[in-house]
Amino acid sequence: MSNMTAAAPKTRKGFWENMKARKGQRILVIVLFMIVPLTLLAVFTYIPFFEMIRFSFYNMKYGGQEGTWVGLNNYIEVFKRSECFKSLLVSVYYMGGAVIQLALALFFATMFVFNVKGSGLFKGAMFFPYLICGIAVGFIFKFFYARGYVLDSLLQMFGVPLEEIPYWLQDQRINNISLAATSVWRYMGQNMILFLGAMMSVDTDLYEAASLDGANKWHQFRYIILPSIKSIVVLNLILSISGSLSAFEPPYVITNGTMGTGTYFVIMNRLAHENQKVGLACAMAIVLLAIIVLCTVAQNLFFKYVFNDGTEDESKAAVRAKKRAAKASKRGA
Amino acid sequence: MKLKKRLISLGLATAMVFSLTACGKGDGGSQTTGSASGSGDAAAATEVPTIDSITLKTSADSEGDYGDLTASIKILTNRTDIVDTVYKGYAEQFMEIYPNITVEYEGITDYEESLRLRLTTGDWGDICFIPTSVSKEELQNYFISLGDFDTLDGIYNFCTEKSFGGKVYGIANGGTAGGVLYNKKVWDAAGVTELPKTPDEFLDALQKIKDNTDAVPLYTNFAAGWPMGAWDAYTDIVCTGDADFKNRMPHMQDPFAKKDDMTGPYAVYYTMYEAVARKLVEEDPASTDWESSKGAMNKGEIATMVLGSWAVQQCKDAGDTPDDVRYMPFPITVNGKQYASAGGNYGFGINNKATVENQIAAMLYVKWLVDASPIYTDEGSIPARKDQPMPDVLADFAGVELLSNAQAPEGEEDLFDNVNLQSEVGINNDDYPDCEILEAALYGTKTLDELMGEWNAKWTSAQETLGVEVTE
Numbered sequence: 001m002s003n004m005t006a007a008a009p010k011t012r013k014g015f016w017e018n019m020k021a022r023k024g025q026r027i028l029v030i031v032l033f034m035i036v037p038l039t040l041l042a043v044f045t046y047i048p049f050f051e052m053i054r055f056s057f058y059n060m061k062y063g064g065q066e067g068t069w070v071g072l073n074n075y076i077e078v079f080k081r082s083e084c085f086k087s088l089l090v091s092v093y094y095m096g097g098a099v100i101q102l103a104l105a106l107f108f109a110t111m112f113v114f115n116v117k118g119s120g121l122f123k124g125a126m127f128f129p130y131l132i133c134g135i136a137v138g139f140i141f142k143f144f145y146a147r148g149y150v151l152d153s154l155l156q157m158f159g160v161p162l163e164e165i166p167y168w169l170q171d172q173r174i175n176n177i178s179l180a181a182t183s184v185w186r187y188m189g190q191n192m193i194l195f196l197g198a199m200m201s202v203d204t205d206l207y208e209a210a211s212l213d214g215a216n217k218w219h220q221f222r223y224i225i226l227p228s229i230k231s232i233v234v235l236n237l238i239l240s241i242s243g244s245l246s247a248f249e250p251p252y253v254i255t256n257g258t259m260g261t262g263t264y265f266v267i268m269n270r271l272a273h274e275n276q277k278v279g280l281a282c283a284m285a286i287v288l289l290a291i292i293v294l295c296t297v298a299q300n301l302f303f304k305y306v307f308n309d310g311t312e313d314e315s316k317a318a319v320r321a322k323k324r325a326a327k328a329s330k331r332g333a
Numbered sequence: 334m335k336l337k338k339r340l341i342s343l344g345l346a347t348a349m350v351f352s353l354t355a356c357g358k359g360d361g362g363s364q365t366t367g368s369a370s371g372s373g374d375a376a377a378a379t380e381v382p383t384i385d386s387i388t389l390k391t392s393a394d395s396e397g398d399y400g401d402l403t404a405s406i407k408i409l410t411n412r413t414d415i416v417d418t419v420y421k422g423y424a425e426q427f428m429e430i431y432p433n434i435t436v437e438y439e440g441i442t443d444y445e446e447s448l449r450l451r452l453t454t455g456d457w458g459d460i461c462f463i464p465t466s467v468s469k470e471e472l473q474n475y476f477i478s479l480g481d482f483d484t485l486d487g488i489y490n491f492c493t494e495k496s497f498g499g500k501v502y503g504i505a506n507g508g509t510a511g512g513v514l515y516n517k518k519v520w521d522a523a524g525v526t527e528l529p530k531t532p533d534e535f536l537d538a539l540q541k542i543k544d545n546t547d548a549v550p551l552y553t554n555f556a557a558g559w560p561m562g563a564w565d566a567y568t569d570i571v572c573t574g575d576a577d578f579k580n581r582m583p584h585m586q587d588p589f590a591k592k593d594d595m596t597g598p599y600a601v602y603y604t605m606y607e608a609v610a611r612k613l614v615e616e617d618p619a620s621t622d623w624e625s626s627k628g629a630m631n632k633g634e635i636a637t638m639v640l641g642s643w644a645v646q647q648c649k650d651a652g653d654t655p656d657d658v659r660y661m662p663f664p665i666t667v668n669g670k671q672y673a674s675a676g677g678n679y680g681f682g683i684n685n686k687a688t689v690e691n692q693i694a695a696m697l698y699v700k701w702l703v704d705a706s707p708i709y710t711d712e713g714s715i716p717a718r719k720d721q722p723m724p725d726v727l728a729d730f731a732g733v734e735l736l737s738n739a740q741a742p743e744g745e746e747d748l749f750d751n752v753n754l755q756s757e758v759g760i761n762n763d764d765y766p767d768c769e770i771l772e773a774a775l776y777g778t779k780t781l782d783e784l785m786g787e788w789n790a791k792w793t794s795a796q797e798t799l800g801v802e803v804t805e
Binding site: 061062142145146147149167168169170172175255256257258259260270271273274275276277 | 446449453466468555556558616617618619620622754755757759762763764765768769772775776
């Protein structure tokens, strides 16, 4: 006992001394600065996430009482239900939308790189939709597509008779396209700004030099801009594809997931909130997470092998051709 | 020393961050028993009285219980359209009688979903409309008991809906009778002289309206979602005439099967399916708009809507011809007689995590609303108290028997909810299955028999999962 009380002040003194030293101060500052963001991150992201994983093994409802343990049954049911995976097909429309959105964003960003009159105004106008909250965008388009409202009257102004205008939200051949278009409208400006940011870092002398060599604007885009921003294009593509898999707001607000527009998220939401199958919905969320991770990895590999992930200017094909040439010359020698 | 001080203050700061996350739980404990007790009994302030034992004051000067209770209460509502006008007016009237109590309303859009989440925190306010997704056995987790079932059932309508284990946890804000909203002028102009009594007569009448007038025969309000769910309200009493049908359903084999006399839930959905298949509804259900449909109903651009009687007053208020808007019983006849189910609206529940003063003040306000306020005349609904008169809107219901669902047998209070949720047929809670019926009729993808067969299969599989005995 006496030993310990004698020893305690000594170690404490050592601790305080350490803390006063430069190294100790550094650790202290790092820990103190990190503690708030880490706490927030843990409380609002990691704890709920691990709870969700736990819930996915239970059969439970909302409310206080604990559910019953069902093991992997929820996962088995996710794979048994046809509607869960059918809804992933709806995401294909949003992926198609994502590709168009990236192409448009690249096009506009390239235009703005070369001096355009009033570019500030146009940039602002195109970025603006991104600032509106998704639910509001939904309501805007609900009335935009409604029979006889904005879009229909616009088309009628151009002389299209009402009978020939399709039902934008009812016709199952086009309603998913209508909905995907709303997310293109919303996110295109944001993608454009990201591309523009990357393009700004390209040395403008290059354009001048290239045009002296007789390169037109397409050549400049193809051989200067695109290679320089390849990694950001790949990043945007990955983000858009995983975003398409988890599309929620347009179908939820505009059609409530009816008429064949229910995406995976809408179905998950219905199971969790309308039918209170919280465990099943959690399992669905985790399955979707796995799918997104798989897609991302697959995309990464694809770009790595096809385009070298944008880190190299030469494509695989060029490298192969060079190797073949080297081999041939060796054999010749 | 300086460093030590800093460390201490930092420790405090971290402690505060952590306590933020835990603050939902702490509030209930700090109940003070100071200011209350108007009835003269000091012990009463720590205990919340039952709603029937309170005597209300009728004006600021009159005698009554808890006259000098001081509290500030918050009440949540889904009626965002009138929360700042009509409901605020009620609060002001109440505050004149009880000047020490402050009542504040909060309107919530997307009421069901947001409240469902807020309830679990315990820190949402004092009074709310109990969300329909809270099952009976969960009531006691969130709300205080308002009194014994046996006592309150003699005073108030619809007590069975929010009671569990012999206690009542919510009193309905009046009630509605299930029927069909129609514009009498349009129906007369179409040459329909007698109100239809069966689904086929109803469909014939709609056909006449389509042929003879410009009005939309039946407006589904599909895009809003919930008006489709409203069809579920006719699947118990209206189509069977049996107050116990909802309690029997969990034990039934194939409750959605077709019956030869055109009764039962099948007949209700048959009406919807056929109306859509025969193109007697609006041109594009995907782009309907609820707010403007009320005005169109009033003006006679819409002939019929299938909604609860609460919608009558809203449609009357939406235009210049309120007298054209009428309400008729749902067109199903069981053994020569028509029935209508009278059900409660959202029920008022009081937060069991609030302080005792707030609970008592909330109890006073709820009692004043359901007993003394003009809310039921204003909304044209069936009053909460059994001894108050029926509204004028139900004039067409002469000869129709009004029933409300019977109390479930002991131990089975939750059974219908459980089978219903497990099966995902979603009666009265999920609108999507009803939307599917309309879609199937619109696109011609499935027949009604196929759909109802699917529902029966889901129902059976839910019964198996939950181990419910199938007896009929």
